[in-house]
Amino acid sequence: MTTLRKPRVLLAKPGLDGHDRGVKVVALALRDAGFEVIYTGLRQSPEAIVAVATQEAVDAIGLSILSGSHLPICERMRGLLAEAGIEDKLWIVGGNIPAADRPRLEQMGVARVFPTGTPFAEIVGYLKERLQ
Amino acid sequence: MSARKPRKLEARPVVLESGIEVKPVYTAQDVEHSATDLPLGEPGEFPFTRGIHKLMYRARPWTMRQYSGFGTAEDTNKRFHYLIERGQTGLNVAFDLPSQIGLDSDDPMAAGEVGRVGMAVDTLAVMETAFEGVDLDKITVSLTINGSATTMIAMYAAMARRRGYDLRALRGTAQNDILKEFVGRSTWIFPVEPSVRLVGDTIEYCAHNLPKYSPVSVCGYHIRESGASPVQEMAYAFLIAKAYTEHSLARGLDIDQFAGRLSFNFDIHGNIFEQVAKFRAGRRLWADIVKGYGARNPKSMWLRMIAGGGGGGLTIEQPENNIARGAYYALISALSGTQTMALCSYDEAYTIPSERAARISLRTMQILMHEMGLTDTVDPLGGSYYVETLTNQMEARIRAVMDEVDAQGGIVKAIGEGAIQAQVARQAYELEKGIYDGTIKKVGVNIFREDDGEEQDVSYHPFSEEDTRRQLAKLERIRRERDSARVESTLAAVAEAASKGENVMPATVEAVQAMATVGEITGVLKSVFGEYREPLTF
Numbered sequence: 056m057t058t059l060r061k062p063r064v065l066l067a068k069p070g071l072d073g074h075d076r077g078v079k080v081v082a083l084a085l086r087d088a089g090f091e092v093i094y095t096g097l098r099q100s101p102e103a104i105v106a107v108a109t110q111e112a113v114d115a116i117g118l119s120i121l122s123g124s125h126l127p128i129c130e131r132m133r134g135l136l137a138e139a140g141i142e143d144k145l146w147i148v149g150g151n152i153p154a155a156d157r158p159r160l161e162q163m164g165v166a167r168v169f170p171t172g173t174p175f176a177e178i179v180g181y182l183k184e185r186l187q
Numbered sequence: 188m189s190a191r192k193p194r195k196l197e198a199r200p201v202v203l204e205s206g207i208e209v210k211p212v213y214t215a216q217d218v219e220h221s222a223t224d225l226p227l228g229e230p231g232e233f234p235f236t237r238g239i240h241k242l243m244y245r246a247r248p249w250t251m252r253q254y255s256g257f258g259t260a261e262d263t264n265k266r267f268h269y270l271i272e273r274g275q276t277g278l279n280v281a282f283d284l285p286s287q288i289g290l291d292s293d294d295p296m297a298a299g300e301v302g303r304v305g306m307a308v309d310t311l312a313v314m315e316t317a318f319e320g321v322d323l324d325k326i327t328v329s330l331t332i333n334g335s336a337t338t339m340i341a342m343y344a345a346m347a348r349r350r351g352y353d354l355r356a357l358r359g360t361a362q363n364d365i366l367k368e369f370v371g372r373s374t375w376i377f378p379v380e381p382s383v384r385l386v387g388d389t390i391e392y393c394a395h396n397l398p399k400y401s402p403v404s405v406c407g408y409h410i411r412e413s414g415a416s417p418v419q420e421m422a423y424a425f426l427i428a429k430a431y432t433e434h435s436l437a438r439g440l441d442i443d444q445f446a447g448r449l450s451f452n453f454d455i456h457g458n459i460f461e462q463v464a465k466f467r468a469g470r471r472l473w474a475d476i477v478k479g480y481g482a483r484n485p486k487s488m489w490l491r492m493i494a495g496g497g498g499g500g501l502t503i504e505q506p507e508n509n510i511a512r513g514a515y516y517a518l519i520s521a522l523s524g525t526q527t528m529a530l531c532s533y534d535e536a537y538t539i540p541s542e543r544a545a546r547i548s549l550r551t552m553q554i555l556m557h558e559m560g561l562t563d564t565v566d567p568l569g570g571s572y573y574v575e576t577l578t579n580q581m582e583a584r585i586r587a588v589m590d591e592v593d594a595q596g597g598i599v600k601a602i603g604e605g606a607i608q609a610q611v612a613r614q615a616y617e618l619e620k621g622i623y624d625g626t627i628k629k630v631g632v633n634i635f636r637e638d639d640g641e642e643q644d645v646s647y648h649p650f651s652e653e654d655t656r657r658q659l660a661k662l663e664r665i666r667r668e669r670d671s672a673r674v675e676s677t678l679a680a681v682a683e684a685a686s687k688g689e690n691v692m693p694a695t696v697e698a699v700q701a702m703a704t705v706g707e708i709t710g711v712l713k714s715v716f717g718e719y720r721e722p723l724t725f
Contacts, residue, residue: 063358069298070284070300071284071285071287071290071297071300072284073284073368073372073373073374074373075373076412076413076414076612076615078268078370079612079616080612080615080619083612083613083616084619091194094646094723095371096721096723097721098288098296100296111421122284122300122304123303123304123538123650124299124300124303126299127298128299139427151536151537151538153537153538154649160403170503171503171536172502172503172504173209173534174619174622174623175619175623176623177718
């Protein structure tokens with residue numbers, strides 16, 4: 056038996072970072088690969104992102120952060136996801152993330168970090184595998 | 188033994204990013220067949236294909252202006268002095284994101300972002316610290332500021348005046364190209380229409396009060412970085428520059444009062460000859476456009492530009508390769524007759540450039556200037572069959588893209604609806620697909636990879652929570668010590684000017700001198716203009 060609903064992914068730009076070329080490329084790639092993509096646009100607060108994730112019952116959340124603010128933002132995300140009772144939701148982070156920060160993000164519950172330069176096919180493949 | 192059959196040589200097909208098919212050999216006939224209505228002309232003469240000055244670098248070499256700015260004004264001031272002492276001839280100020288979108292450091296939305304990607308500027312006091320000991324007569328300063336540009340230009344002017352400089356002689360540049368922010372870079376604040384009006388306020392204010400200051404640097408750069416081709420980069424930039432021009436003319440300014448102070452910021456990466464042709468074609472096209480508005484002063488027709496090595500060409504893989512890329516970009520910039528040069532540093536895909544990386548970029552440009560003969564002869568590629576043909580072809584293609592956008596209702600409408608954004612996002616996706624499937628080659632990325640040794644030799648710019656605390660304490664002290672009645676009344680004057688359709692600049696200069704903050708001034712403008720809502724089309 057297969058489910059008819061396409062896997063639904065929320066892509067979000069938290070904080071004030073305006074670099075959205077990467078997140079749009081990933082959005083287009085996921086859409087072409089058969090995902091339903093919800094993109095929040097820029098300057099979203101973690102609160103707003105978690106609210107959309109809950110309302111839209113998304114299967115995964117992808118955050119794109121290139122400003123260097125990933126640690127404080129993800130720390131807040133972790134708390135808010137727990138408050139909303141969806142701390143087990145698959146969430147991934149992409150952007151300018153130094154390798155040294157990756158273990159800390161994983162401790163916060165980030166399933167996988169995709170640093171700048173990751174081919175989008177790798178992100179698509181990962182989500183396909185995890186959401187099937 | 189079998190007879191050797193002569194092998195048939197076939198040229199592989201080559202198509203430039205701009206869609207132009209490249210032949211293996213060019214002759215005088217190609218130049219002739221591709222000719223447009225505009226002549227090549229001589230350097231320093233209309234239509235300036237070969238350069239805006241007669242002697243170009245022989246008389247005046249390019250300015251070198253690396254982008255820099257750190258969390259605190261004190262650290263920024265130190266880097267400025269470091270670069271000036273090492274021969275940099277211009278400054279380019281990086282602001283943090285809250286300052287760029289008009290939020291104070293203590294705004295809840297600014298949490299975690301203060302001083303992260305540049306200097307946090309809340310008040311005039313911070314600006315004054317950043318420029319301490321920098322002679323504003325000797326070095327030109329470029330403010331990379333857009334959304335909150337009216338406030339930051341007002342601060343710069345107020346600072347210069349307080350230090351005794353004659354505003355009528357003050358040189359410098361503000362980026363202040365808000366239309367491109369809606370396409371790339373994204374530090375927009377207000378809706379599209381009032382945003383254009385604020386750019387108009389700065390153009391008008393500078394034309395009357397700071398006639399040597401360049402209030403706008405129209406940026407093809409960020410549009411290209413978002414996924415546009417070189418032809419689209421020029422076409423969209425010119426359409427945007429035309430929008431500001433027509434807005435300024437509608438206010439009653441004469442074209443020769445401001446066109447000479449419009450400058451441009453373009454991107455360099457990709458095919459060498461395509462880039463050189465892009466700038467040569469752009470120069471004569473812009474000259475023709477401005478002439479069409481009735482300009483009489485040749486200076487109004489100049490395409491004055493900063494053309495810098497673009498981050499879009501650099502790679503996160505094998506970052507040292509970016510030093511070599513940067514050198515080629517600088518070479519292209521010099522061959523193209525730019526006025527100002529800047530390079531993204533090799534570690535810039537990772538972090539704010541280290542002192543060492545910034546110095547390598549500066550030295551790259553200095554080596555080019557002093558060792559390579561690039562300043563000896565004007566437009567050294569002029570007359571090449573290939574480059575002249577490409578120049579003609581680029582001009583025709585830039586014009587065609589401009590006509591197409593105009594036929595669909597113009598650039599302001601196309602940006603407001605998100606049409607340009609959707610187009611460049613799709614192209615960025617196609618480019619990524621090309622890199623992934625290997626049709627577009629990138630050294631270190633999809634060819635000549637080094638798969639072992641993942642960790643790169645890059646040191647990250649440190650971020651200090653302590654700096655944020657100091658910034659907040661400073662802001663709190665200024666709020667406490669300033670004359671709050673004066674702040675209130677000057678802010679009210681900004682609101683009044685904004686709502687009555689008067690120029691907001693004079694009132695903003697008064698407000699910053701009363702130590703009103705960037706957030707307060709922007710807040711007042713938001714209450715009049717509202718805020719932009721991003722169209723999510725892609």
